[in-house]
Amino acid sequence: MIQMENVTKQYANGVTAIKDVNLEIQDGEFVYVIGPSGAGKSTLVKMLYHELMPTSGTIKIDSFDFSTMKPAEVPFLRRHIGIVFQDFKLLPRLTVYENVAYAMQVIEAPDAEIKDRVLEVLGLVGLEQKLRRFPDELSGGEQQRVSVARAIVNKPKVLIADEPTGNLDPQTSDEIVDILERINANSTTVIMATHNKDIVNERQHRLLEIAGGRLVRDEEGGTYGNEE
Numbered sequence: 084m085i086q087m088e089n090v091t092k093q094y095a096n097g098v099t100a101i102k103d104v105n106l107e108i109q110d111g112e113f114v115y116v117i118g119p120s121g122a123g124k125s126t127l128v129k130m131l132y133h134e135l136m137p138t139s140g141t142i143k144i145d146s147f148d149f150s151t152m153k154p155a156e157v158p159f160l161r162r163h164i165g166i167v168f169q170d171f172k173l174l175p176r177l178t179v180y181e182n183v184a185y186a187m188q189v190i191e192a193p194d195a196e197i198k199d200r201v202l203e204v205l206g207l208v209g210l211e212q213k214l215r216r217f218p219d220e221l222s223g224g225e226q227q228r229v230s231v232a233r234a235i236v237n238k239p240k241v242l243i244a245d246e247p248t249g250n251l252d253p254q255t256s257d258e259i260v261d262i263l264e265r266i267n268a269n270s271t272t273v274i275m276a277t278h279n280k281d282i283v284n285e286r287q288h289r290l291l292e293i294a295g296g297r298l299v300r301d302e303e304g305g306t307y308g309n310e311e
């Protein structure tokens with residue numbers, strides 16, 4: 084389970100990007116974090132993956148309590164959470180296969196497990212034919228599929244995606260969300276920050292809406308209007 088209690092984040096320049104947010108996400112949920120640009124979505128999800136610490140309040144993910152966690156525990160948290168970024172963040176000099184395998188090598192997985200698992204996740208995202216390609220030889224949608232494969236290769240309990248369709252056309256975006264839904268059906272909690280209204284409205288899941296740094300709506304199967 085994921086819990087945020089009274090979480091506030093103020094940046095050094097004085098901007099309070101998240102204000103007193105309380106929320107709970109159960110294992111296996113699919114949750115959108117929505118809101119206009121500048122609302123605080125990215126700040127919220129960065130706190131969930133421990134990239135940013137809150138100014139006040141507490142964050143817990145399963146057995147990890149961020150307020151008492153020691154630096155030595157961060158690598159274990161990183162195995163527990165997979166992350167997908169808007170801009171893919173693939174390693175340009177590594178092939179598709181190597182980008183995904185690298186995520187297992189850094190946690191010192193046994194070599195014998197790496198190959199089978201990498202081929203398995205690349206199959207799951209439909210890239211088994213492109214193992215030897217480099218990122219710049221792939222479309223944006225394919226690069227994002229590599230980054231999803233990399234995020235799940237170590238079997239995280241939680242997958243966090245920050246605007247994963249932000250650089251993709253509508254059809255490719257749909258394909259990426261299909262994959263996220265399949266991963267979720269496999270009992271991984273998925274948290275997706277997005278301002279893609281078409282996706283949110285067509286594939287309804289729990290919505291957490293952020294506006295001006297506050298959680299202003301928490302609705303199962305909610306839709307995202309065009310009132311902005």
Ligand code: ADP
Pocket residue numbers: 094095096098099100118119120121122123124125126127
């Ligand atoms: P969103 O992801 O919804 O677009 P962000 O979390 O990126 O929103 O930003 C929320 C607010 O925090 C905005 O006002 C933004 O300008 C500010 N902000 C984001 N990152 C920083 C930073 N590193 N330093 C100062 N202010 C920031």
Ligand code: ADP
Pocket residue numbers: 178180181198214215
């Ligand atoms: P092949 O005969 O097609 O190379 P393999 O069973 O040896 O078949 O490997 C399947 C794919 O996995 C290969 O296409 C290769 O790209 C990739 N692969 C296997 N091991 C590695 C590795 N250590 N580094 C990079 N890619 C690898």
